[in-house]
Amino acid sequence: MLEADDIAEARERVRETSRWTPLEYSHTFSDMTGAEVHLKLETFQRTGAFKIRGATNRIATLSPEDRAAGVVTASAGNHAQGVALAASRAGVDSVVVMPEDAPISKVKATRNYGAEVELHGVDYSEAAERAHEIEREEGRTYLHAFDDEAVMAGQGTIGSEIVDDLPEVDTVVVPIGGGGLISGIATAIKGFDPGVRVIGVQAEGAASAAQSLAKGEIYERESVDTIADGIATRRVGDHTFDVIEERVDEIVTVSDSDIAVAVIYLLERSKTLVEGAGAVPLAAMLAEQFDYEDDEVIVPVLSGGNIDLNTLTTVIMRGLVETGRYVKLRTVLKDRPGALEDLIDVIAEHKVNIYAIQHDRTSRDIGMNAAEVELDLETRSHEHVAELVAGMRDRGYEVELLA
Incomplete structure (x- = not known):
């Protein structure tokens, strides 16, 4: 051990x-x-x-023959970058297999550090299966991400x-x-x-x-x-x-x-x-x-x-959303001039900032004389959200929290 x-x-x-x-x-x-x-x-x-640490230590233990044959690994991103840089610094050729939905930034960084990148599979496990195929086909040393x-x-x-x-x-x-x-x-x-x-x-x-x-x-x-x-x-x-x-x-x-x-x-x-x-x-x-x-x-x-x-x-x-700093809610207005302005006045009274408003009069879920409104709002806390919702309901608005 x-x-x-x-x-x-x-x-x-x-x-x-x-x-x-x-x-x-x-x-x-x-x-x-x-x-x-x-x-x-x-x-x-x-x-x-942190992955550069383990990659460097593992590559330092390779025999001259293994260094000449190159290395291959699988990674969701950070081990990929660590192996790419450590191998480049040691003069060792590297191939890295990453899941197909790996973050673009990590894929680009891995290539920039000097590795050949292949995208394969839905997650680390499937990427590792492909990396082991390359290991067998090309005689490279497989560098495990953790084990x-x-x-x-x-x-x-x-x-x-x-x-x-x-x-x-x-x-x-x-x-x-x-x-x-x-x-x-x-x-x-x-x-x-x-x-x-x-x-x-x-x-x-x-x-x-x-x-x-x-x-x-x-x-x-x-x-x-x-x-x-x-x-x-x-x-x-x-x-x-x-x-x-x-x-x-x-x-x-x-x-x-x-x-x-x-x-x-x-x-x-x-x-x-x-x-x-x-x-x-x-x-x-x-x-x-x-x-x-x-x-x-x-x-x-x-x-x-x-x-x-x-x-x-x-x-x-x-x-x-989790800290009460942002909320998305839905309500229904009467389809008449000034209805939206009245709603905005209520929101302003509670010192809430509006990110976006979506106003829809065509929804089948509401009456012919109504309009559905979704609001993205900046708030200060969960208590602030609760005060706003209570204030709107006191004014007769039905409120549905979406986020």
Whole structure:
């Protein structure tokens, strides 16, 4: 099994390409949670995520013959970029298979770092099947995204940086997809102090680790569905599961709505852009998915910031809805001059800003002398939304909340 000495050796290798990323105390999230929160900002890592560490360490272990034959891997995005850059820096040819709906930004970045990219399959598992075909056909070495001890050791260098920078740490919170990141970090943390907690977090739509622990064997999902594409895997790895069983204290899950809220808080309050997978540790804290003490020293590992802009737009809107900052509603007006103006007056009285109005007199769901109106509104809080809706209903409007 992976040991702390493996991570110590990896530190020397990954120094070639990776940065020692910041560990910053957050006044905002400490105030919000009551804990002492320090953010491990892998968002500032080369390629924008932690994966460059494991990829560099694994490529450094290749024999001269394997280096000459080249490498192949499968990835939803961040491992792809890590392998592409690490291979280019080492002079090794690389092919990366990515799911067909992988974020465009990650596909472009992988190509720009020097890899040949092939799009195949609906998710990581199907992309991996194709990558193994290329492995057999071309004699390349397959670089697993997480179920490889050299990869796990490289990711574990994050844990050694945390304990060097913050030896008083009580709890480290880590995303789980396939389990390579948490396996490495847990090994480093427990090697430093077995009493430090390591908590894993998965998206509800891609949660397999908690079920695996409960069953005592690996549980594989039939599909995944989450905005956190970086951890959208059907199952944890064989090697990573062994480490998780032994060294991870607890695994919790968060909803996509929880993730969206964490992303917008990080943007707004910490001026930090984090992808869905990277936001899950903070999402778990804000949603109170695990117990902690006041003033407990907690490090959420923000594992990456490579979020597609189209996805970011969706996440921001979802986060605004979840925090009461945006609402979409529908009502029906009498089809007469001034009816819309009267409605706008009510909205203005409640200090609500209008993003958009859609006015429809042709809907079959309303009377011939009526008009259906949908409004996109900027609000301040859930309480503000409730006040607006109550005020509209007091004026005789029927109100249906759409978002």
